[in-house]
Amino acid sequence: MKAFNIKKVHIMRIDRGEEVISAIERACKDNGIKAAVISGLGFLSKAKIAIFNPEKERYDSFDVNNPMELASLNGNISLREGKPFAHIHVVLGSRDNVIAGHLIEGYVGGTTEIAIFELEGELLRNIKRGGLTLLNV
Numbered sequence: 283m284k285a286f287n288i289k290k291v292h293i294m295r296i297d298r299g300e301e302v303i304s305a306i307e308r309a310c311k312d313n314g315i316k317a318a319v320i321s322g323l324g325f326l327s328k329a330k331i332a333i334f335n336p337e338k339e340r341y342d343s344f345d346v347n348n349p350m351e352l353a354s355l356n357g358n359i360s361l362r363e364g365k366p367f368a369h370i371h372v373v374l375g376s377r378d379n380v381i382a383g384h385l386i387e388g389y390v391g392g393t394t395e396i397a398i399f400e401l402e403g404e405l406l407r408n409i410k411r412g413g414l415t416l417l418n419v
Contacts, residue, residue, distance in 0.1 A: 322397065
């Protein structure tokens with residue numbers, strides 16, 4: 283375990299057609315963010331979600347090709363190979379379906395609002411174990 287103080291809170295909007303992960307990582311790079319906790323919500327037109335398979339030590343991914351509410355987006359920003367890396371999980375929902383998992387990519391269908399709680403210092407993701415690259419805390 284490692285303790286961090288909150289340095290600054292950034293609020294961003296991601297607009298229709300933009301890809302969520304790349305927009306967050308770009309904002310972190312542009313603002314020099316090296317450690318953060320992320321929360322968000324919105325609406326996605328399509329997404330790629332993954333679930334970790336511990337027996338195979340890899341992620342199994344699947345496409346979500348119908349628009350869904352982004353009911354919850356949670357995760358963190360760390361440095362992986364010297365660059366901001368967004369590790370994000372989501373809960374997506376529609377009238378008939380709920381999907382949760384690791385967000386590989388997601389395209390905004392309306393808008394998405396993200397709060398980035400920047401932490402003081404650096405959070406490194408560099409421990410390789412069981413098919414994962416883990417936080418170094």
